[in-house]
Amino acid sequence: MTDNNPYNFLPLQPTGRNETNTANTYHPEDMIKIYEQQFLIQVPEEKLTEFLPALKAFYDIDNNTLDVSAIIFDAIADAAIIYNxxxxxxxxxxxxxxxxxxxxxxxxxxxxxxxxxxxxxxxxxxxxxxxxxxxxxxxxxxxxxxxxxxxxxxxxxxxxxxxxxxxxxxxxxxxxxxxxxxxxxxxxxxxxxxxxxxxxxxxxxxxxxxxxxxxxxxxxxxxxxxxxxxxxx
Structure with missing residues (x-):
C-alpha cells in the first residue's frame, strides 16, 4: 500500500485511448478485474466517498468505461458479485x-x-x-x-x-x-x-x-x- 495506490489496486497496462480520447481502454479481461475490484475491495466507511474517484484516477477511466466493464462481466464472466x-x-x-x-x-x-x-x-x-x-x-x-x-x-x-x-x-x-x-x-x-x-x-x-x-x-x-x-x- 502506497500513497499513490492506497487501496492496493491491481496495476494493469492500458491498450490506449478510446475513440473519443476521454479514457484509456483495456482488454475485456482487465476490465472485468477493474469491475471486480470496484466491488470486492474492502474500504473503510470513512473512505467510501474517496474510493471510486481514486479507482477511476488510478486507471484513468470514466463512468462509461465502468459501465461497459459491468456489461462485459455480465456477458462472459462465470461468477456473480453479491454484496462484495x-x-x-x-x-x-x-x-x-x-x-x-x-x-x-x-x-x-x-x-x-x-x-x-x-x-x-x-x-x-x-x-x-x-x-x-x-x-x-x-x-x-x-x-x-x-x-x-x-x-x-x-x-x-x-x-x-x-x-x-x-x-x-x-x-x-x-x-x-x-x-x-x-x-x-x-x-x-x-x-x-x-x-x-x-x-x-x-x-x-x-x-x-x-x-x-x-x-x-x-x-x-x-x-x-x-x-x-x-x-x-
Missing part, C-alpha cells in the same frame, strides 16, 4: 447410484392431476456441487429426489455453505421438518467464513448467496447425465 462477495459455480459429482423409491398414493385423490399415472417412478441420488466464494472452494452436498419431470433437493448440514442454507431456510419457514434450533447462527457462520478468509456476511448477503446457490445447483450438463442414468433404468 464473488460467487462462482464449480463442477458437480453424482455420488453413488440412483435408488428407486416407493411412492404412496392417496386413493381418495386419484383423480387429481399428477397422481393418476401410477407408473411414474421416483428416485433419489446423492450429489455434490462445488461453489467458490471469493475463490475459496466450498462443497455443497445434497440428496436429489426425482419424480417424473420434477425434482427437489435436501441439503446436508456439514459445510459452511450448507449451514448457510439451513440458516436462511430456518428464517423463512417456521414448520421445518428438522429442528431449526439446531441451525447455526449468523455469528457462528461468520466464524466459519473467517476461518476460510472470507469476509463476514449480513442477513441480506446470506439470503442472496443461497438464492444464487439454489438457482445454480442443477445445470444442463448435470441434467443430461441424469437423463442417461434414468434412461438406463
Amino acid at each position: 462477495h464473488k460467487v462462482k459455480v464449480g463442477g458437480y459429482q453424482l455420488l453413488g447410484r440412483l435408488v428407486e423409491e416407493s411412492i404412496e398414493y392417496d386413493e381418495d385423490n386419484n383423480s387429481e392431476e399428477g397422481v393418476e399415472d401410477k407408473d411414474i417412478k421416483a428416485y433419489t441420488l446423492e450429489c455434490q456441487r462445488t461453489f467458490f466464494i471469493n475463490d475459496v472452494e466450498i462443497p455443497y452436498h445434497f440428496n436429489l429426489f426425482i419424480y417424473g419431470d420434477g425434482y427437489s433437493t435436501l441439503t446436508k448440514k456439514d459445510t459452511v455453505l450448507e449451514k448457510m442454507y439451513w440458516f436462511v431456510r430456518g428464517r423463512f419457514e417456521e414448520d421445518l421438518l428438522d429442528d431449526s434450533e439446531d441451525n447455526d447462527t449468523l455469528e457462528s457462520i461468520n466464524e466459519r467464513l473467517a476461518s476460510l478468509d472470507i469476509r463476514t456476511m449480513d442477513l441480506t448477503t446470506t439470503d442472496e448467496i443461497i438464492s444464487y446457490v439454489e438457482d445454480s445447483i442443477i445445470d444442463d450438463a448435470m441434467i443430461d447425465e441424469l437423463n442417461k442414468l434414468l434412461d438406463a433404468k
Whole structure:
C-alpha cells in the first residue's frame, strides 16, 4: 500500500485511448478485474466517498468505461458479485447410484392431476456441487429426489455453505421438518467464513448467496447425465 495506490489496486497496462480520447481502454479481461475490484475491495466507511474517484484516477477511466466493464462481466464472466462477495459455480459429482423409491398414493385423490399415472417412478441420488466464494472452494452436498419431470433437493448440514442454507431456510419457514434450533447462527457462520478468509456476511448477503446457490445447483450438463442414468433404468 502506497500513497499513490492506497487501496492496493491491481496495476494493469492500458491498450490506449478510446475513440473519443476521454479514457484509456483495456482488454475485456482487465476490465472485468477493474469491475471486480470496484466491488470486492474492502474500504473503510470513512473512505467510501474517496474510493471510486481514486479507482477511476488510478486507471484513468470514466463512468462509461465502468459501465461497459459491468456489461462485459455480465456477458462472459462465470461468477456473480453479491454484496462484495464473488460467487462462482464449480463442477458437480453424482455420488453413488440412483435408488428407486416407493411412492404412496392417496386413493381418495386419484383423480387429481399428477397422481393418476401410477407408473411414474421416483428416485433419489446423492450429489455434490462445488461453489467458490471469493475463490475459496466450498462443497455443497445434497440428496436429489426425482419424480417424473420434477425434482427437489435436501441439503446436508456439514459445510459452511450448507449451514448457510439451513440458516436462511430456518428464517423463512417456521414448520421445518428438522429442528431449526439446531441451525447455526449468523455469528457462528461468520466464524466459519473467517476461518476460510472470507469476509463476514449480513442477513441480506446470506439470503442472496443461497438464492444464487439454489438457482445454480442443477445445470444442463448435470441434467443430461441424469437423463442417461434414468434412461438406463
